[in-house]
Amino acid sequence: MTPDGAAPPPSDLLVQAVEGMDRPLFVLDDDWRFRYVNPAGAAVLERTVAGLQGRGIWEEFPEAVGGPFEELYRHVRETGESGTTEAFFPPLGRWFRADAFLTGAGLVVTYDDVTQRRRTEEERAAAVAARESAAAEAAAAAARAEVSARHLVLLGDISQAMTSTTDVDEAVARFADLVVPLLADWCLVSVVDPDGTRRDVGRAHSDPAMVPAMHRYADLRVRSNRPNAPVPTALASGRPVVLPQVTDDDVRVMVADEASREALAPLRVSAVATFPLLARGEVFGAFTLVNGPERGPHTDAELRTAEIASRRAALALDNARLASAAQQVAERMQHSLLSPPVQPDHLELAVRYRPATRGVSIGGDWYDAFLQPDGDTVLVIGDVMGHDIEAAAAMGQVKTLVRAIAFDRLEEPAGVLRRVDHALVGLAVPAMATALVCRVEQTPAEAAVGLRRLRWATAGHPEPMLLLPDGTVRDLSAPVGPPLGIGWRGPRADGHDVIPADSTLLLFTDGLFERRGVPLDESREELRRLVEAAAGSSLADLCDGLLASMLGDGAEDDVAVLAVRAHPVGGERPAEAGPEVLPPLLGHPA
Secondary structure, X not given: OOOOOOOOOHHHHHHHHHHOXXXXXXXXXXXXXXXXXXXXXXXXXXXXXXXXXXXXXXXXXXXXXXXXXXXXXXXXXXXXXXXXXXXXXXXXXXXXXXEEEEEOOEEEEEEEEOHHHHHXXXXXXXXXXXXXXXXXXXXXXXXXXXXXXXXXXXXXXXXXXXXXXXXXXXXXXXXXXXXXXXXXXXXXXXXXXXXXXXXXXXXXXXXXXXXXXXXXXXXXXXXXXXXXXXXXXXXXXXXXXXXXXXXHHHHHHHEOOHHHXXXXXXXXXXXXXXXXXXXXXXXXXXXXXXXXXXXXXXXXXXXXXXHHHHHHHHHHHHHHHHHHHHHHHHHHHHHXXXXXXXXXXXXXXXXXXXXXXXXXXXXXEEEEEEXXXXXXXXXXXXXXXXXXXXXXXXXHHHHHHHHHHHHXXXXXXXXXXXXXXXXXXXXOOOOOEEEEEEEEEOOHHHHHOXXXXXEEEEEEOOXXXXXXXXXXXXXXXXXXXXXXXXXXXXXXXXXXXEOOOXXXXXXXXXXXXXXXXXXXXHHHHHHHHHHHHOOOOOHHHHHHHXXXXXXXXXXOOOEEEXXXXXXXOOXXXXXXXXXXXXXXXXXXXX
């Protein structure tokens, strides 16, 4: 009410209402001066009503010039359309939401301090971003862990696959197959042979359709690589060569001829990494990982794993080469010590040897068959303790002594064993062996009637078996003397028997029938049954059948077998016996 009791005009009521508003408000005239500011508005702007009334907004708040608030106010004034904006106001360090609309009294602006809301939203957004970042990092860490695990499995597979064979080419092929596609799109593995020849042996491509193209290029690569190409460089320096980006110019520089470049083109080489195969200070190969443009450069993890893989592969290949060399030495030793037997007169001889040690071609067992100067055939089978290279070396000495003494002395088998025993002790040969020496004897008169006699002596060796023409099997027993190598001075005695025509004499070492946990009598009886069942078989089938039945896929001990079939003396030597084989000096006795 006015003092005179009349009601106040409507404009005064509006001012009173605005004055009491909690929401800040101000009105700007056409010259951008504050026509009105309510107390809440002045307080938010950290000014007084009197301090703002009549003053220009751009002079009082020059920081707003050119900003979102000026843009809003001018837009509303120019268009007459109301508008809203929300922005940060640096002078006050706070966020404001401003609503503006045009009236007859001027441009009305209401505004709120939304700083706390914005902070809450920002904190919430930051928390969400942090969670998303943590989730992304966890996913990335899981992906890295998965890659690391796959790489570790690969390294284990490389070691297992490559150490399970002594064939260098097979090991290299396995290596190439394992690293693709985990480490590269395709791979070539080169080996350098002892004569310096380089061969691209291992080849693998992740795309089966590109395998023929890979082979075409690999067949040309060795002769077309210039010295600055990755493989020659790695072989010469012993260090990895990594090309993250291979251009056409690089290919022209590194590949010597157009045919090789044309063969390489379909493979779309984008990145190359070559690692030398280095072990024990020797570089004997290299392997090359190649990527196409889709996969791009090799990652650091792939390169690290590839370098470790190269070292493991190199060591495995070096071991394979050493094993192969040892195998070749053993084979040469086997050839020299276990030479083919003679094939005299109408006697057909067959020999078999099976070592117990995997990867070694020879052990302590041996066989021998030779003619004495008088024309008699000497048969020897023996077993030096052990079944490795050392046993083979000792066996060579024992065999040589038996052969030399038997050839020179023309003594009966017991006498030969006696002299060999004394020689082993006198010469300090570090060996102990069982042995069986047989001599097939035949005087001219006996030859005329087709008679052959057998004399034999044993030094701790299993008794031989005689398969008679009617299919029965007889053990040939004689007094058993002690093994060789102990200097036995007691008596040694011979056994005597007749060898009928078409009978088969079987000499063998104990590895043929002895079995862990099986009584000797039972295992020997099993052997006897097999020999009986083989009556009528060829000599080769007899020997092979015995080994297959008694040994299966593996032997617990070295095994040597010497079989002799006595064909009838009259007539021509049977075709199944093969040609006669005699030493040159005894082939045509005077």
